[in-house]
Amino acid sequence: MSGLKKDVLFLRFSSLGDVILANYTAMRIKEKNPDFRLTWLVDSFYADIVRTQPWVDDVMVWDRKRTKNRGFLEILRQVRRRHFDILVDMHVSDRTSLFSLLCDIPLRYGCCKRFPFSHTHFSFDDLMDTTLPVNRCKRYLYAPRTANEAAHVSVPAGSMTIGLAIGASYAVKRWPVRRWIEFCRLAESKGLYLLLLGSGADEIGMAEEIVSEAASRYIINKVGALSITDTIALINDLDIVVSGDTGLMHVARALGKPVVGLFGPNFPGVAAEYVDSLGKKYICNCRDSGCEKLECSRQCLEDISAADVFEGVEDLLSNI
Numbered sequence: 001m002s003g004l005k006k007d008v009l010f011l012r013f014s015s016l017g018d019v020i021l022a023n024y025t026a027m028r029i030k031e032k033n034p035d036f037r038l039t040w041l042v043d044s045f046y047a048d049i050v051r052t053q054p055w056v057d058d059v060m061v062w063d064r065k066r067t068k069n070r071g072f073l074e075i076l077r078q079v080r081r082r083h084f085d086i087l088v089d090m091h092v093s094d095r096t097s098l099f100s101l102l103c104d105i106p107l108r109y110g111c112c113k114r115f116p117f118s119h120t121h122f123s124f125d126d127l128m129d130t131t132l133p134v135n136r137c138k139r140y141l142y143a144p145r146t147a148n149e150a151a152h153v154s155v156p157a158g159s160m161t162i163g164l165a166i167g168a169s170y171a172v173k174r175w176p177v178r179r180w181i182e183f184c185r186l187a188e189s190k191g192l193y194l195l196l197l198g199s200g201a202d203e204i205g206m207a208e209e210i211v212s213e214a215a216s217r218y219i220i221n222k223v224g225a226l227s228i229t230d231t232i233a234l235i236n237d238l239d240i241v242v243s244g245d246t247g248l249m250h251v252a253r254a255l256g257k258p259v260v261g262l263f264g265p266n267f268p269g270v271a272a273e274y275v276d277s278l279g280k281k282y283i284c285n286c287r288d289s290g291c292e293k294l295e296c297s298r299q300c301l302e303d304i305s306a307a308d309v310f311e312g313v314e315d316l317l318s319n320i
Helices: 016-032 044-051 064-082 094-102 177-189 201-214 228-235 247-254 272-276 306-317
Strands: 007-011 037-043 058-062 086-089 107-110 161-165 193-197 219-221 240-244 259-263 280-283
Touching: 007 016, 007 064, 016 037, 016 044, 016 086, 016 247, 037 044, 037 064, 044 058, 044 064, 044 228, 058 064, 064 094, 086 094, 094 107, 161 177, 161 247, 177 201, 177 306, 193 201, 193 228, 201 219, 228 247, 240 247, 240 306, 247 259, 259 306, 280 306
Parallel strands: 007 037, 007 086, 037 058, 086 107, 161 193, 161 240, 193 219, 240 259, 259 280
Antiparallel strands: none
16 A cells, blocks of 8 residues: 555444444554544444544544435535545445445445446455454444443352343344243343343343343343443453344454354344354255345344353353
8 A cells, every 4th residue: 555645434334233343444444554544434323332432533524314315415415525545435335336426536445246337446455454353353342431331240259240131123034032041041040140232122122031031139220221322331241142133242242252152044244254253153054045035024033042152152161
């Protein structure tokens, strides 16, 4: 990259898991080029996560929910006025390809060719050190600081704490409530403290059912009670996280936590090696596992038993 200027616009608006994975790329770019000034353009919901990262020098925020396309055009005008030298587009979409085409940045790196002339490069190899792939990187996320006492949990000294990310964006990606209840009962028999994590109406309902049916003093319900930054701060204090393929799974992995991953219709898109870098993984028995049919009526994660998952947790705990 010799002879190039150093103002970089890093583009990843959302979603949580993709922002976390993109954070690895931002880190590796800055490690190779410490004199780069890296500005991250992100949705307002994730801005506080991005601001915490030491390799991010500045943050541009797009409040997509409030401003929609009007905000997109205003952000584009702001970018053109700032005269960046390099664009790193971490999306694979028509919208960001159009943004790249119109942003007036001379060097434009993209993941995939969508429109003619939208990007000038389709590999990040000359921007970042590629010798340490994400599946071998121990940690690539700094937890945001929080003053919210609810984001910290006090348990008896010597106790182990397990985060349970109970939800997912699609019902077919969720481990059924009855399996979570079975798991909670197994954990209670060993005196393990369980933190229920998530947000949204469906997950709040799931958590209430788990708490009611399991009826355990070892369960602490945080679903719907924390912001995303508070949730990340809480996960940073846990010993292990059990999760389906959700953003919180990526958060735990990026924080260097042992993760027990539960998979059915799809796997993380960065490659099978990433799944193998989790502490444990359990894949449903469906012959079409990995089919990406998110509207499928079959609850394939039902095939994964609570006993198997708990055995995996115990194995991971023995190494902590």
